[in-house]
Amino acid sequence: MSLPAGLPAIGAVSFAPPRGRRAVLSNGLTVHLMKDATLPVVHLTAFVRAGKMHDPAGRTGLGELTARLLRDGGTENYTPEAMDRRLELLAASVDSNMGVEEARADLTALTKDLDAALHIYADMLMRPVFDPEKVKFKIAESLEVLRRRNDDPGRAAVREALRAFYGAGHPYGWRSEPATLRAVSRDDLRACHAAHYRPGNIILAAAGDFGTEEEMLARLEDKFGGWKGGPAVFSPIPPVTLPAGRRVVHIQKDAQQASIVLVLKGLRRHDPLEYPLTVANEMLGGGLSSRLASEIRSRRGLAYTVYSYSAKKPDYGYTLGFCGTAPNTAGRAAEELLRQFALMAAAEPGAEETALARDAIVNSFVFRFPTAFDLIAERAAYEYYGYPADYLDGYAANISAAGPAEVLAASRRLLDPADALLLVIGDAAKFDRPLSDFGPVTEQAED
Numbered sequence: 001m002s003l004p005a006g007l008p009a010i011g012a013v014s015f016a017p018p019r020g021r022r023a024v025l026s027n028g029l030t031v032h033l034m035k036d037a038t039l040p041v042v043h044l045t046a047f048v049r050a051g052k053m054h055d056p057a058g059r060t061g062l063g064e065l066t067a068r069l070l071r072d073g074g075t076e077n078y079t080p081e082a083m084d085r086r087l088e089l090l091a092a093s094v095d096s097n098m099g100v101e102e103a104r105a106d107l108t109a110l111t112k113d114l115d116a117a118l119h120i121y122a123d124m125l126m127r128p129v130f131d132p133e134k135v136k137f138k139i140a141e142s143l144e145v146l147r148r149r150n151d152d153p154g155r156a157a158v159r160e161a162l163r164a165f166y167g168a169g170h171p172y173g174w175r176s177e178p179a180t181l182r183a184v185s186r187d188d189l190r191a192c193h194a195a196h197y198r199p200g201n202i203i204l205a206a207a208g209d210f211g212t213e214e215e216m217l218a219r220l221e222d223k224f225g226g227w228k229g230g231p232a233v234f235s236p237i238p239p240v241t242l243p244a245g246r247r248v249v250h251i252q253k254d255a256q257q258a259s260i261v262l263v264l265k266g267l268r269r270h271d272p273l274e275y276p277l278t279v280a281n282e283m284l285g286g287g288l289s290s291r292l293a294s295e296i297r298s299r300r301g302l303a304y305t306v307y308s309y310s311a312k313k314p315d316y317g318y319t320l321g322f323c324g325t326a327p328n329t330a331g332r333a334a335e336e337l338l339r340q341f342a343l344m345a346a347a348e349p350g351a352e353e354t355a356l357a358r359d360a361i362v363n364s365f366v367f368r369f370p371t372a373f374d375l376i377a378e379r380a381a382y383e384y385y386g387y388p389a390d391y392l393d394g395y396a397a398n399i400s401a402a403g404p405a406e407v408l409a410a411s412r413r414l415l416d417p418a419d420a421l422l423l424v425i426g427d428a429a430k431f432d433r434p435l436s437d438f439g440p441v442t443e444q445a446e447d
Helices: 062-072 080-090 111-126 132-147 153-166 178-182 186-196 213-224 274-285 291-299 327-344 351-366 372-384 391-400 404-414
Strands: 021-024 030-035 041-048 093-098 103-110 202-208 247-252 258-265 306-311 318-325 421-426 441-444
Touching (some): 062 132, 153 247, 153 258, 153 318, 153 441, 202 372, 274 306, 274 318, 274 351, 291 318, 318 327, 351 404, 372 391
Parallel strands (some): 030 202, 247 421
Antiparallel strands (some): 021 030, 041 103, 041 202, 093 103, 258 318
């Protein structure tokens, strides 16, 4: 795309973010700091080496319950109600949650109240008590969430596609069930906390108007220095095994929309092929100008929502394409979704399309860090996931180095849909063609 005559040429994006400071407390807790006096506020987040994929057999959901009850279940020094009142008085917030591969605990506080808020935050991380009534309430709340987990067919389709792709018994594919949540006891919560929430298992990011770095480190040493415990020990995650050939899964649901998900084998984390694959995904389904949006949404009018993305994991990650369409166009939409993935692996993209995709990625990437906290938390996250210290600094340049040939090579390895899983949620009686046209179909009940 050429610029109008007379306008100066636009140079390459320059991205040289500050590094902040990395330190380790006396007990092994790793800290990333970045001073930012823009506002009298301090933000902290702790990355805890844990995750839903480490839940014990028969108690899937234990880790997430543990994380949520750090905040809501009280501590040795604060009942749940007293913590709420104190945080409200300080205009501060603390929170805790858990994803598939990590747990996080967050704090936001005014600089003038940092010491008081940090006391609550440290107590939450180190000394939760898991109040019995709050445990009962949180389990009941989680059971209600499970009861409604299929209310949004699009979200359900993505969840069930990944479950079918990895296998319901694999940690990447399992989900909480009523029986596994009801099996969780207060002793299980305590044991989960003791196993994972320990200083040698945590990377803490802090940014804001906290005084000097030495003052902030002294605060953290004072609050956390007496906490003991090294890295957590985990059972190995079973290797991912994926069958060859196309698989088709159908979940019957009388819905106004058919939700179509395509899942393909992706990358292990730290594979350098992530850069050309990211560019390929931007071309394929990264926005309104992508191939999927242009062809399926704009030209054919088959869908309003259509996209693709890739996710990395310690073992094989995945690339996912999604399309929501009317039931009577489900076959056409699925066929075009498969066709667009195949076209990515069939021919080298043009130089202009490649450049536009690279620029879109780089331009959005550099705006992901509007604050010092966003930046230092990202650096802490990269260390958590084992990336080299300069990964963030070199990301834009590595994306910019991915040319058409590299994009094609990545697409041929990872975007050919011959061995993909295709999952569709919708009313088969209204489909314009049978799903068996795309491969052997497994019928799965909605649950």
